[in-house]
Amino acid sequence: AQSVTQPDIHITVSEGASLELRCNYSYGATPYLFWYVQSPGQGLQLLLKYFSGDTLVQGIKGFEAEFKRSQSSFNLRKPSVHWSDAAEYFCAVGPFTGGGNKLTFGTGTQLKVEL
Amino acid sequence: NAGVTQTPKFQVLKTGQSMTLQCAQDMNHNSMYWYRQDPGMGLRLIYYSASEGTTDKGEVPNGYNVSRLNKREFSLRLESAAPSQTSVYFCAGRDRGAGEQYFGPGTRLTVT
Numbered sequence: 001a002q003s004v005t006q007p008d009i010h011i012t013v014s015e016g017a018s019l020e021l022r023c024n025y026s027y028g029a030t031p032y033l034f035w036y037v038q039s040p041g042q043g044l045q046l047l048l049k050y051f052s053g054d055t056l057v058q059g060i061k062g063f064e065a066e067f068k069r070s071q072s073s074f075n076l077r078k079p080s081v082h083w084s085d086a087a088e089y090f091c092a093v094g095p096f097t098g099g100g101n102k103l104t105f106g107t108g109t110q111l112k113v114e115l
Numbered sequence: 116n117a118g119v120t121q122t123p124k125f126q127v128l129k130t131g132q133s134m135t136l137q138c139a140q141d142m143n144h145n146s147m148y149w150y151r152q153d154p155g156m157g158l159r160l161i162y163y164s165a166s167e168g169t170t171d172k173g174e175v176p177n178g179y180n181v182s183r184l185n186k187r188e189f190s191l192r193l194e195s196a197a198p199s200q201t202s203v204y205f206c207a208g209r210d211r212g213a214g215e216q217y218f219g220p221g222t223r224l225t226v227t
Contacts (some may be wrong), residue, residue, distance in 0.1 A: 004157075034214070042220060043218035046215050049214060090157060101146055101165070101214065101216075103160075103216060105159075108157050
C-alpha cells in the first residue's frame with residue numbers, strides 16, 4: 001500500500017529565511033510524486049511534480065523539490081520565503097498510470113511566516 | 116476555461132437530510148475524484164471515476180454515492196447525512212496520460 005508521511009505538522013519561518021518541508025513516502029513501484037499548496041479557503045494548487053529524470057525539480061512560485069530514492073524522500077525547498085507563502089502544503093504519491101491514478105496525500109504541513 | 120467547479124460552496128444540513136454535491140469540469144479530464152478534507156487527516160479519497168461510465172470506491176466510501184453523469188460532471192450524494200460527514204469536500208480531475216490532479220474550490224459542509 002502506498003503512504004505519505006509529512007512529519008512536521010506546523011513550521012514557522014521568518015520572511016526571507018530558507019524553507020524545507022519534509023516528505024517521506026512508501027510505494028511499491030516507481031512513484032509519481034507531487035507537492036500541492038492550499039491557501040485558506042481555497043482548493044489545492046499544484047506546485048511541482050516528479051516522475052523521472054533530473055531528481056531536482058523546479059516548480060512555481062520559486063519552489064523546488066529533490067527526489068532521493070535511497071531515502072524515500074521528496075522534500076520541498078525554497079531559498080527565501082515570502083509572507084504570501086503562508087499556507088498548507090501537501091505531498092502526494094501515486095502511480096504514473098493504472099489503478100485509477102489514485103493519489104495518496106500526506107496529512108499536510110502548515111507554514112506560518114513571521115514578518 | 117473555468118477549470119473544475121463545485122456547487123454549492125457552503126451547505127448546512129440536519130442529520131438525516133440528503134443532498135448532492137455537484138462537480139463539473141471543462142478541461143476534458145478523463146478521470147474525476149471526490150475527496151474529503153478533515154483537520155490533521157489530509158485528503159482522503161471517497162470515490163473516483165477512472166473514465167466516463169465507471170466509478171469505484173476509494174478509502175472512505177461509506178455513506179456516499181456517486182454518479183458520473185457524463186464526461187464533464189461527477190456528483191457526490193449523501194443519502195442520510197450524519198455529523199461525521201461534516202467536512203470540506205473537494206472534486207478533482209485528471210487528464211489521460213498525466214499524473215497531476217486539478218482541484219475545485221471545495222464545498223464546506225456542516226451536518227448538525
